Amino acid sequence: MHIKINHSVLSDALKKVEKVVNAKHNIPILQGIYMEATNEELIFIGSDSNESFRFHVPVDGENVEVYEPGKTVLPKQVTETVKRFKKDITLKLDGFTLLLQSGRSRFNLNTFAPEEFPKLPDFAIEESTLFLKGTDLSNLIKKTGFAAADSEIRPILTGVCLDLSGDCMQMVCTDSHRLGKVQVRNTSDRDLKFVIPAKSLDKLNKTFDLQEDVHIYCESENQLIFRSGSLVFYCRLLEGTYPDTSRLIPQDFKAEMKINRKVFLDEIEIIRGIANNADNGQGGVIKLHVNGAATISSYTAQTGKGESVVDYESLEGEDNFTISFSGKYIVDALKAIDDEFISFKFNGEMRPFLLTPCESEYEELQLVLPVRTQ
Amino acid sequence: MHIKINHSVLSDALKKVEKVVNAKHNIPILQGIYMEATNEELIFIGSDSNESFRFHVPVDGENVEVYEPGKTVLPKQVTETVKRFKKDITLKLDGFTLLLQSGRSRFNLNTFAPEEFPKLPDFAIEESTLFLKGTDLSNLIKKTGFAAADSEIRPILTGVCLDLSGDCMQMVCTDSHRLGKVQVRNTSDRDLKFVIPAKSLDKLNKTFDLQEDVHIYCESENQLIFRSGSLVFYCRLLEGTYPDTSRLIPQDFKAEMKINRKVFLDEIEIIRGIANNADNGQGGVIKLHVNGAATISSYTAQTGKGESVVDYESLEGEDNFTISFSGKYIVDALKAIDDEFISFKFNGEMRPFLLTPCESEYEELQLVLPVRTQ
Numbered sequence: 012m013h014i015k016i017n018h019s020v021l022s023d024a025l026k027k028v029e030k031v032v033n034a035k036h037n038i039p040i041l042q043g044i045y046m047e048a049t050n051e052e053l054i055f056i057g058s059d060s061n062e063s064f065r066f067h068v069p070v071d072g073e074n075v076e077v078y079e080p081g082k083t084v085l086p087k088q089v090t091e092t093v094k095r096f097k098k099d100i101t102l103k104l105d106g107f108t109l110l111l112q113s114g115r116s117r118f119n120l121n122t123f124a125p126e127e128f129p130k131l132p133d134f135a136i137e138e139s140t141l142f143l144k145g146t147d148l149s150n151l152i153k154k155t156g157f158a159a160a161d162s163e164i165r166p167i168l169t170g171v172c173l174d175l176s177g178d179c180m181q182m183v184c185t186d187s188h189r190l191g192k193v194q195v196r197n198t199s200d201r202d203l204k205f206v207i208p209a210k211s212l213d214k215l216n217k218t219f220d221l222q223e224d225v226h227i228y229c230e231s232e233n234q235l236i237f238r239s240g241s242l243v244f245y246c247r248l249l250e251g252t253y254p255d256t257s258r259l260i261p262q263d264f265k266a267e268m269k270i271n272r273k274v275f276l277d278e279i280e281i282i283r284g285i286a287n288n289a290d291n292g293q294g295g296v297i298k299l300h301v302n303g304a305a306t307i308s309s310y311t312a313q314t315g316k317g318e319s320v321v322d323y324e325s326l327e328g329e330d331n332f333t334i335s336f337s338g339k340y341i342v343d344a345l346k347a348i349d350d351e352f353i354s355f356k357f358n359g360e361m362r363p364f365l366l367t368p369c370e371s372e373y374e375e376l377q378l379v380l381p382v383r384t385q
Numbered sequence: 386m387h388i389k390i391n392h393s394v395l396s397d398a399l400k401k402v403e404k405v406v407n408a409k410h411n412i413p414i415l416q417g418i419y420m421e422a423t424n425e426e427l428i429f430i431g432s433d434s435n436e437s438f439r440f441h442v443p444v445d446g447e448n449v450e451v452y453e454p455g456k457t458v459l460p461k462q463v464t465e466t467v468k469r470f471k472k473d474i475t476l477k478l479d480g481f482t483l484l485l486q487s488g489r490s491r492f493n494l495n496t497f498a499p500e501e502f503p504k505l506p507d508f509a510i511e512e513s514t515l516f517l518k519g520t521d522l523s524n525l526i527k528k529t530g531f532a533a534a535d536s537e538i539r540p541i542l543t544g545v546c547l548d549l550s551g552d553c554m555q556m557v558c559t560d561s562h563r564l565g566k567v568q569v570r571n572t573s574d575r576d577l578k579f580v581i582p583a584k585s586l587d588k589l590n591k592t593f594d595l596q597e598d599v600h601i602y603c604e605s606e607n608q609l610i611f612r613s614g615s616l617v618f619y620c621r622l623l624e625g626t627y628p629d630t631s632r633l634i635p636q637d638f639k640a641e642m643k644i645n646r647k648v649f650l651d652e653i654e655i656i657r658g659i660a661n662n663a664d665n666g667q668g669g670v671i672k673l674h675v676n677g678a679a680t681i682s683s684y685t686a687q688t689g690k691g692e693s694v695v696d697y698e699s700l701e702g703e704d705n706f707t708i709s710f711s712g713k714y715i716v717d718a719l720k721a722i723d724d725e726f727i728s729f730k731f732n733g734e735m736r737p738f739l740l741t742p743c744e745s746e747y748e749e750l751q752l753v754l755p756v757r758t759q
Contacts, residue, residue, distance in 0.1 A: 118691040
């Protein structure tokens with residue numbers, strides 16, 4: 012391999028794929044970044060065996076010149092070094108030694124044998140199973156992923172369930188205390204269901220370009236491939252059956268309160284601050300009492316009590332009720348909604364309640380289970 | 386106590402003193418913030434018993450009104466809550482309960498008994514032992530504090546030695562592998578020497594306003610008081626004798642190389658990136674070979690080798706020498722200097738070398754011990 016490449020093109024390519032590379036991976040070759048030069052393109056791959064990024068850079072004779080095709084696996088430290096270069100970079104492979112030169116800096120780097128780097132599955136780039144706008148995928152992730160369980164007690168709950176059925180594509184996520192759900196139009200002609208690790212979706216969300224469409228390829232049962240332009244993300248799926256969440260969501264309500272989302276959120280955060288040192292992992296318990304206005308309050312024996320009043324826009328149904336819930340869960344749910352007003356749908360003080368936007372381009376809801384208080 | 390105060394004035398005052406407050410301090414009252422209202426001023430104190438901040442706010446009848454003087458110790462969570470308020474705040478003490486109100490938010494907070502809050506020593510505000518410009522103090526700290534030892538193996542080396550003697554005020558700091566030293570004019574008429582914890586200086590540097598003069602009060606042997614405007618910092622000194630560093634610093638040199646600081650630093654950081662995974666706590670070993678130009682190189686068996694060439698401006702004395710040193714130490718030292726050019730003063734490959742700015746408003750130097758290589 013012998014190539015010349017613009018320093019920021021190389022730096023950008025390495026940064027795109029290194030997000031999944033673990034410098035302490037117990038398979039040494041996965042500590043490196045795979046790089047292949049053909050006469051048409053450069054291919055970069057970073058992998059931790061469960062997740063992989065692949066990025067393509069075209070050979071344009073200007074930013075990238077290939078004198079001799081070839082492949083190698085670079086040590087991860089190259090990324091840090093290349094980032095600091097200010098001039099074009101020449102890379103030349105001599106056996107297992109990579110000669111890297113830029114300006115008056117020269118490196119002889121030990122590389123790994125590229126044949127030993129795990130192969131990524133092939134897929135037909137034109138034949139995606141479905142696609143959606145980058146901004147839509149990002150919003151779907153934002154409105155569901157946070158509700159995934161942190162702990163591995165029930166591994167399936169660390170994932171987000173993507174369900175394609177008829178006209179409807181649904182993403183749903185629950186840690187069994189709260190649930191986020193969004194539906195958009197299904198662009199696939201197949202009925203499919205997978206559970207994607209929430210952490211993988213988060214990584215994807217931080218790396219993909221929101222301006223580009225995202226194509227999703229479903230070639231095998233245990234892996235999903237996402238593509239945005241020249242960047243491809245391979246993600247291993249979670250095994251197991253996702254719980255049926257449809258029966259959890261109430262359809263009728265005793266009361267529906269329309270309230271300004273931002274004002275409600277701000278006041279909850281003020282009241283929650285006081286309860287924060289008595290943290291039970293739920294970020295303090297908040298009590299909501301509705302009777303002419305929405306009164307939010309919190310009490311901890313150690314700090315004292317706080318109370319704040321927010322006027323609602325409208326209220327239908329029961330006009331005097333009380334419910335207690337986790338401060339963290341309601342704050343997360345309110346932040347996942349974008350609309351100016353939300354509808355707070357109450358169904359009894361020991362029943363889950365819903366938060367939905369009053370207007371949204373998505374069919375979406377947030378469900379939170381109440382906290383039992385005396 | 387009964388007062389009304391502008392929300393951002395209160396928030397600002399609490400933020401100024403809370404930097405030393407530890408919400409998990411084993412003396413419960415030190416988890417809180419002391420607040421006293423007189424007819425002339427409000428006083429806020431945060432303390433962890435070794436370090437304390439005190440801040441004064443004048444009663445101006447506009448931002449601050451005092452209806453009834455008094456004192457209390459607020460729980461620390463108040464800071465977080467007050468930060469979010471957007472309206473004037475009323476505080477009223479009823480026994481040990483503080484009634485706090487802003488807009489439509491009301492809190493009943495448990496407070497501590499203010500009599501039990503540790504007293505801070507008095508000092509005559511007009512009679513400071515010495516003073517210096519805020520920017521000068523900040524520069525003095527920046528050029529020395531980083532060289533303090535992290536570990537408590539020799540506790541005295543976690544401090545910075547401030548030495549007032551005759552016309553000269555000197556700050557010096559060493560962890561026994563490197564040393565930073567700065568001298569300015571002594572504004573005190575006394576000869577004094579103290580060792581201030583480097584971490585305390587760092588806190589002070591982040592909190593004090595650089596635009597104001599800093600007055601230093603030396604009232605007792607084990608404490609130093611810093612004042613910048615209305616903000617006072619009380620800091621316990623380290624006990625013990627600081628090592629005599631004057632004999633460590635060579636006066637004659639075999640070679641003096643003048644070199645562009647930023648270029649030298651950038652190239653060292655490039656080369657150092659490659660050695661970083663073989664981290665021995667010194668951030669990789671860098672070798673400097675001077676022979677017509679300055680060649681920086683690094684080698685690790687795992688990653689390979691890197692080499693970069695920087696032209697020097699001028700060289701006096703020996704024109705062919707080699708020395709190895711810690712990448713971290715030289716980067717820290719080069720960053721502590723502000724000038725465009727530095728002088729690299731070499732005295733033999735196993736002898737400490739100096740870095741000094743070619744022009745500076747301070748008398749300053751950085752000393753680094755070399756690393757023994759085969």
